[in-house]
Amino acid sequence: MTSHNSVTPDEHRASSAPTSSAAPAPSEATAPSEATAPPEATAALPALIESLDSPESIAAEVSAQLEAFLAEKAAEFEAISPDATAIGEALIEFTRGGKRIRPVLLWWGFQLAGGDVRPTTGTAADVTAGLAQAAGSLELLHAAALIHDDVIDNSDTRRGRPALHRQFEARHQRSGFHGDGASFGVSASIVIGDICLALSEELFERSQEALGGSRPARELRGTVRRDVMVGQYLDVLAEVIPLDDDRIADRAWEVLSFKSAKYSVEQPLLLGAALTGADEDLLAEISGFGLPLGQAFQLRDDVLGIAGDPQATGKPAGDDIREGKRTVLIAETAARISADQLEVLASRLGVPDLTDAEVAECVDMITDSGGLAAVESFIADKHAHAATVVDTWARSGSGAVSAAVSDASARVRIGSAAQDRLKGFATALSYRSS
Known part of the structure; x- marks a missing residue:
């Protein structure tokens, strides 16, 4: 299994997600096509998942x-x-x-x-x-x-x-x-x-x-373990890379995808599917929902790590600044602030005893520069992509299309209850407060 288990720097740059000069978002599987299948296609509909x-x-x-x-x-x-x-x-x-x-x-x-x-x-x-x-x-x-x-x-x-x-x-x-x-x-x-x-x-x-x-399920389980560990190393490495490094944005997206987005959302979905014997095509389709949602989930986590309410997150305000996290949010900010501001931000990242006032000044840079708005736009785009996949699955399961069209557009068919549950969960992950 490879197509749904890796995200390369080239794929980052080829993404259709909103981009800025600093951080091109990584690609995810395209939402299932709704193109009509040839008339001779007569494949049976996949089972309907009502709830x-x-x-x-x-x-x-x-x-x-x-x-x-x-x-x-x-x-x-x-x-x-x-x-x-x-x-x-x-x-x-x-x-x-x-x-x-x-x-x-x-x-x-x-x-x-x-x-x-x-x-x-x-x-x-x-x-x-x-x-x-x-x-x-x-x-x-x-x-x-x-x-x-x-x-x-x-x-x-x-x-x-x-x-x-x-x-x-x-x-x-x-x-x-x-x-x-x-x-x-x-x-x-x-x-x-x-x-x-x-x-x-x-x-x-x-x-x-x-x-x-099955062997595929065990291999995927090993991939989950590998990715989170490699992602952890990439995170450690990113924290010592200068903010003006040419790959700061790509590095941030790599850490986001492999340390969290994949193993938090996409890979659990894939592992569950693999336990039923799902084939590569079905896994790829489920990945088209899981990966962008996982990215939205981690992008929200990065926002909360800077500007979250400590009562909700259980972490001190601005904790990611004190820990020196080079997140997509930081990469987007670094591309937008002046050289003097960049020097200040770089000097404070990873300093554990920053005062609350120094943290607040960094948060102001992130907000005033447009870095926060850019990440919120990424979140909205990733969430919308995941929701589109769910809607496609629901249309496929509604009975409003022919078997040939449904089979061409989606391998997953869900009822309205399952649609509501998935979309509600996606919204909660993307826009949570903790």
Whole structure:
């Protein structure tokens, strides 16, 4: 699988999304064509997906499987040593709650590709449990990435609570341990992040016992893991590249796509579809919805990282400036401000002890330059593209077109309930406040 799993710099430049002189947006799969098929085309219509399970019910199924799995692992850790009890406790607490975006999308990918979550014959409970385990494995991959990301960024908080390395630093202090507490916190978090990653793989393999795992699904699961790790490296590299670097915009789009957009939205959908045995054409079509939506999701995250409400985001205002993130938002701003302003912005990115006034001045540059407006335009375009794909799927499922036309225009057919659910979710991802 390659066509829906890579985004090259050339594809960035060839995008049809709104562009500026600074940051050409990367391309995504073109929305399915509505051209009429030749008269001789008589292929049967794909199955109609009337509705999709609710995010709340999916989250409940996944959370139950995830907590049971982690409780089992916590008991194993404790059996090794009572000192290892802290590992299980930390992982159970860290993975509790959250929006469960990736599990929901994996579940929907399975349904959009025709998978029956609760078949009326056979081992229905096993299929539901297996799908919840596969979805839970993505939540563990996400948790591992967050744990390591907070260490890399030296973040103090995560979701309104102390970051895991800060929690273990505090544990060091409370226990009266010898040595440096901060170093102990970082070391413990790196190890726990590694354990979380290993558990993610173990839970996915367990899910395959119920789902009858296929080689394409396992390969795609490996691609998800690879992309988020490579994206993390690209993010680390981008933070030390000068703002006037010729590739600053391309680098920002690469980080956005591979560190977050793909593994947060597109790849969960594709993995769910692959678990049903979906072919390359169907995966490419689902990618046409997932990739632009994932990009809108991460672009919104970048906006919130600069100008979000700390009460909603759980992060201090302007945190991305203090962490030195070279986001698309920063790239768009750098292309629009004066040389003197660029020097000021460059000198402040990545300085953790900036005053609130210094952060506010940077935010003003981002807003006044038009950088923020450019990114909002990108978000609107990406969201609209994803919505267009959903509308095409709904028209294909409405019965208003012939079988030949429908087959030519879409491999996915959905009813109005599924259409409303997908479009509502897309809007929530693109325009959320946290």
